[in-house]
Structure formats: structure tokens, C-alpha cells
Amino acid sequence: MYGTAWKEDRTPHLTELAIRAGFRGIDTANQRRHYFEAGVGDALQACYDAGTVTRSELFLQTKFTYARGQDHRLPFDPAASLSVQVTQSVASSLEHLRSDFVDSLLLHGPSSNYEWTEFDSEVWEAMRKERDAGRVRLLGVSNVSPRHLQQMAEIHLELPRFVQNRCFARTGWDCEVRRFCRKQNVIYQGFSLLTANLDVVRSPVLHSIAAQAEITLAQVVFAFARAVGIVPLTGTSGVNHMREDLESIQVELPTDAIAKIESIASESS
Numbered sequence: 001m002y003g004t005a006w007k008e009d010r011t012p013h014l015t016e017l018a019i020r021a022g023f024r025g026i027d028t029a030n031q032r033r034h035y036f037e038a039g040v041g042d043a044l045q046a047c048y049d050a051g052t053v054t055r056s057e058l059f060l061q062t063k064f065t066y067a068r069g070q071d072h073r074l075p076f077d078p079a080a081s082l083s084v085q086v087t088q089s090v091a092s093s094l095e096h097l098r099s100d101f102v103d104s105l106l107l108h109g110p111s112s113n114y115e116w117t118e119f120d121s122e123v124w125e126a127m128r129k130e131r132d133a134g135r136v137r138l139l140g141v142s143n144v145s146p147r148h149l150q151q152m153a154e155i156h157l158e159l160p161r162f163v164q165n166r167c168f169a170r171t172g173w174d175c176e177v178r179r180f181c182r183k184q185n186v187i188y189q190g191f192s193l194l195t196a197n198l199d200v201v202r203s204p205v206l207h208s209i210a211a212q213a214e215i216t217l218a219q220v221v222f223a224f225a226r227a228v229g230i231v232p233l234t235g236t237s238g239v240n241h242m243r244e245d246l247e248s249i250q251v252e253l254p255t256d257a258i259a260k261i262e263s264i265a266s267e268s269s
Contacts, residue, residue, distance in 0.1 A: 027233055029062055116147075161187060
């Protein structure tokens with residue numbers, strides 16, 4: 001998936017470049033603090049007008065972000081109930097993205113770093129209603145701990161279809177959350193696979209694997225991620241890197257290479 005965070009005025013151009021390069025999954029959020037969702041919509045419209053893609057060929061994912069994660073440019077009335085805030089945020093996202101539905105809506109982090117709260121349950125129910133109304137196809141959560149997910153299961157909430165986390169090698173590539181996801185048939189999306197793990201990316205082990213396979217270091221990491229069940233997000237701003245990242249889909253690392261990458265991750269933790 002192509003991640004559109006932290007691109008500001010470059011968002012329309014880079015998103016259009018990504019789609020032209022071959023990306024069909026686009027990740028954004030209705031959080032102006034870190035994303036320019038309307039800019040993503042501009043890129044989408046340019047691609048539709050040029051005949052590059054149709055809406056049905058794309059997977060569009062956005063997020064609902066609590067007010068505390070926003071700046072002053074809120075996509076909802078902060079005085080409204082959380083349920084209404086979700087409805088207003090989704091309506092705003094649909095306007096930004098020029099679509100009558102989004103393929104995936106994520107809760108952009110629970111209200112507490114330590115536990116799933118009644119506020120999260122209210123938001124989750126409002127998200128379910130958006131899904132049931134057809135404005136959203138699938139639901140997910142991001143920036144969650146194993147405890148958040150376990151608590152969702154314990155109180156018998158509908159579990160997410162997606163979990164999206166920053167993926168650190170030092171935690172075994174988020175092994176506890178991924179273990180939950182495998183058990184519950186939840187798709188794990190990993191971001192910052194490169195930037196959060198520069199020591200691993202620059203290690204002699206990865207350099208050796210890349211040289212033997214005649215691929216880039218980024219391609220090694222993304223191929224490894226897919227091999228262990230991670231859907232990688234990349235936010236690269238270079239068109240050549242975009243193409244190289246997509247080409248990693250064709251790369252299959254040998255079992256011993258995957259084991260080596262997992263072992264250096266554990267050694268660095």
C-alpha cells in the first residue's frame with residue numbers, strides 16, 4: 001500500500017505518481033495534522049480523468065482520529081458526541097476522496113495507550129454503523145497493543161479486519177500483535193518498516209542477502225515482510241523507489257534468509 005502521511009503540498013503529485021507507478025492501495029487519514037486527504041482526492045480525480053485507473057481498481061483506506069490527535073483543522077464538531085464525530089469525519093473523507101464509500105476505515109489509535117475504553121467502544125460501534133450503511137466496506141484499528149486487541153475479544157466486540165502498526169524489528173516485528181492477527185484471521189499492515197529499523201536495514205546480513213539476490217535493501221525488507229504475513233506500507237517519494245518497492249512483490253526469499261532477518265531482529269532487541 002502507498003502511505004500518504006507527512007507529504008503536505010506534495011501529496012497530490014506523489015499520490016498520482018504512485019498510482020501511475022502501479023500502486024492500487026492508498027492509505028490516508030482525515031487528520032490534517034499529518035495528512036492532506038483532500039490532496040489524495042485531487043490525485044485520484046486526475047488519475048480518473050486521465051484514464052489511468054477507475055475507482056473499482058483502487059483500495060482506499062482512511063482513518064477516524066480523535067480530537068486529541070488532530071490540530072485545529074478538525075473534520076468534525078468537537079462538541080458533538082463521538083458517534084456524530086465519526087459520522088462527520090466519514091462524510092468529510094468521502095467528499096475529500098470523491099467517492100461514495102471507502103474500502104477500509106481504521107480507528108487511528110485508541111483513546112488510551114494502556115487499555116480499550118468505553119470511548120473506543122462508542123467509536124467502534126459508530127464505525128460499524130457506517131459500514132452497515134455502505135459508506136465503509138471494512139473496519140480496522142491502528143497503533144494498538146496486544147492488550148487492546150485482547151480486550152476487544154474479551155468484551156465480544158466484532159474484531160477488526162485490519163490492524164496497522166508501526167513495525168519494529170526490536171519487538172520481533174511486532175510479533176505479539178501479529179500472533180493475535182494470525183489466530184483471529186486479521187490482516188496485519190506494517191508501516192515504517194524501513195525508517196523504524198535502520199540498524200537492521202543497514203546490517204551486513206541484509207547487505208549480503210540483497211547482493212546474493214541482486215535486489216535492493218528495501219526489496220529485501222518488503223519481501224521478508226510479505227513472507228511473514230505483513231502487508232507493507234511504503235511512503236517513498238521517488239518514482240524509481242516506487243517501482244522497486246512494487247517489484248518486491250515478485251521476490252521470494254529463501255527460508256534461511258527469512259530466518260536470518262528474524263534472528264538479527266531479536267539480537268538487536
